Amino acid sequence: MIEVRNLSKRHGGTLAVDRLSFTVRPGRVTAFLGPNGAGKTTTLRMILGLARPDAGQALINGRPYAALPEPLRRVGALPAAGGAHRGRRARDHVRWLALTHGIPRARVAEVMELTGAAAFARRRAGALSLGMGQRLGLAAALLGDPEVLVLDEPGNGLDPEGIRWLRGLLRGLAAEGRTVLVSSHLMAETALTADHVLVLAGGRLLADTSTRDLAGGGGAAELEESFFRLTASARGGTAPGPGARGGEPA
Known part of the structure; x- marks a missing residue:
C-alpha cells in the first residue's frame, strides 16, 4: 500500500504539491491524473525517494522508500526520465540491475520476454x-517481481498494440493483488x-x-468531461472546448 500524508513540496517560489494526502490500495489499478504542472511527477518522485518533501510523508507499506529492505523487490518504478545508460545494451541494463540486487539471471530473460524487450x-x-x-523500463520495473508498481506515463511512445498489451499487463498485476499507481x-x-482515479491540480x-x-x-468521453470540469474549477475558469484540447502537452 502507498500512503501519502500531508505532503508538500516547493520548487523555488512555486508550491508544486500542497498538503497532499491519499492512499493507493492493492488489488486495483489507480490512475493519477492532472494537467501539466499539477504536481503528479513531483509526487511520484517523492514516493520513490527521488525528491525530499518539505513537509509530510510518502510511505510504502509503512516505510519511506529509502528504508525499504531490498527495494527493487518491493517497488517497481518507471520514472519519467527512464534510467538506462545510453551506451549500454538493453539486455545488459537489466542484467546489471539483477546482479546488483541479487536477482537470479533467469529472471532477466523472463521480464525481457514479458515486455517485448527481448x-x-x-x-x-x-x-x-x-x-x-x-518496454525496457517496464522490464526493469518488473525485475524484482515487486508488490508495488509506480509508473509515470508508461504508455508514452507505445503503438495501439502496445497500449492494449500494457492494459492487460496492468490489470493482470492488479488482479494478483499488487498495488499499481499509473500517471497518465x-x-x-x-x-x-x-x-x-486520483485527480490533481495545483x-x-x-x-x-x-x-x-x-x-x-459512462465511458471515456464522460470521464474526460468530468476531468475538465474539475480541473477548470480548480483554476477558477471554464473547461476548454474541443478545439482547445488538441495539442495539449502530455
Missing part, C-alpha cells in the same frame, strides 16, 4: 525508440484500465474515487 535486447539504450525505451494523460485508456487533490463514479457511470 526483440531489441542487443541494441544500445541510446538507439531505442521511445516505445522501446518504455490518456483518458480513453484510463477509462478502460483504471479501477480508481498540487491539490480534487478527486479520489472510482473511475466509474467520476465518469458518472
Whole structure:
C-alpha cells in the first residue's frame, strides 16, 4: 500500500504539491491524473525517494522508500526520465540491475520476454525508440517481481498494440493483488484500465474515487468531461472546448 500524508513540496517560489494526502490500495489499478504542472511527477518522485518533501510523508507499506529492505523487490518504478545508460545494451541494463540486487539471471530473460524487450535486447539504450525505451523500463520495473508498481506515463511512445498489451499487463498485476499507481494523460485508456482515479491540480487533490463514479457511470468521453470540469474549477475558469484540447502537452 502507498500512503501519502500531508505532503508538500516547493520548487523555488512555486508550491508544486500542497498538503497532499491519499492512499493507493492493492488489488486495483489507480490512475493519477492532472494537467501539466499539477504536481503528479513531483509526487511520484517523492514516493520513490527521488525528491525530499518539505513537509509530510510518502510511505510504502509503512516505510519511506529509502528504508525499504531490498527495494527493487518491493517497488517497481518507471520514472519519467527512464534510467538506462545510453551506451549500454538493453539486455545488459537489466542484467546489471539483477546482479546488483541479487536477482537470479533467469529472471532477466523472463521480464525481457514479458515486455517485448527481448526483440531489441542487443541494441544500445541510446538507439531505442521511445516505445522501446518504455518496454525496457517496464522490464526493469518488473525485475524484482515487486508488490508495488509506480509508473509515470508508461504508455508514452507505445503503438495501439502496445497500449492494449500494457492494459492487460496492468490489470493482470492488479488482479494478483499488487498495488499499481499509473500517471497518465490518456483518458480513453484510463477509462478502460483504471479501477480508481486520483485527480490533481495545483498540487491539490480534487478527486479520489472510482473511475466509474467520476465518469458518472459512462465511458471515456464522460470521464474526460468530468476531468475538465474539475480541473477548470480548480483554476477558477471554464473547461476548454474541443478545439482547445488538441495539442495539449502530455
